[in-house]
Amino acid sequence: MAGGLLGDEDQPLSEMNVVPLVDVILVLLVMFIIAAPIFAQALNVDLPRAEASPGVEPQVAHLVLYADGKLMLEERAVHRDALPGLLSERLREEPQLVVRLGADASVPYQSVAELVSVLQTSGVRRIAFATRSP
Numbered sequence: 450m451a452g453g454l455l456g457d458e459d460q461p462l463s464e465m466n467v468v469p470l471v472d473v474i475l476v477l478l479v480m481f482i483i484a485a486p487i488f489a490q491a492l493n494v495d496l497p498r499a500e501a502s503p504g505v506e507p508q509v510a511h512l513v514l515y516a517d518g519k520l521m522l523e524e525r526a527v528h529r530d531a532l533p534g535l536l537s538e539r540l541r542e543e544p545q546l547v548v549r550l551g552a553d554a555s556v557p558y559q560s561v562a563e564l565v566s567v568l569q570t571s572g573v574r575r576i577a578f579a580t581r582s583p
Contacts, residue, residue: 454547467561480549483504505546507543507546507547507575508543508546508547509546509547509548509549509577510522510523510536510539510546510547510548510549511523511524511551511579512532512548512549512550512551512564513551513552513579514550514552514553514560514561514564515553516556520532520564522535524567529564529567532567532571533567533570534571536548536568536571536572537571537572538558538572540571540572540573546573546575547575547576547577548568548573548575548576548577549577549578549579550564550565550576550577550578550579551578552564552579
């Protein structure tokens with residue numbers, strides 16, 4: 450108990466007074482909260498410099514598969530059997546050719562997978578799937 454209530458004034462207190470400790474911790478916490486954003490903005494990093502040639506935009510061939518099975522390559526109707534030859538010819542002209550494949554939402558997955566297989570066997574290594582955001 451606090452000094453002198455029991456009549457024994459010479460006995461030391463047996464409990465630790467934590468109020469000053471809590472006060473110090475709270476002051477440190479407030480100082481840290483105020484200083485943290487300042488330190489975060491003050492970090493300067495000397496990044497290395499590198500020389501690079503400007504990126505060249507790749508050629509993109511647009512291939513669309515319609516619900517009725519019709520294929521359009523660059524706005525021209527193409528038969529599925531003629532597609533590998535046309536793509537191989539385009540790949541000889543432009544080795545970094547990207548084929549942007551768009552398919553109607555009602556086209557079965559199997560048809561799209563078969564078309565991707567045709568693209569891969571004709572040498573196309575870069576395929577982009579055309580999508581629409583919901």
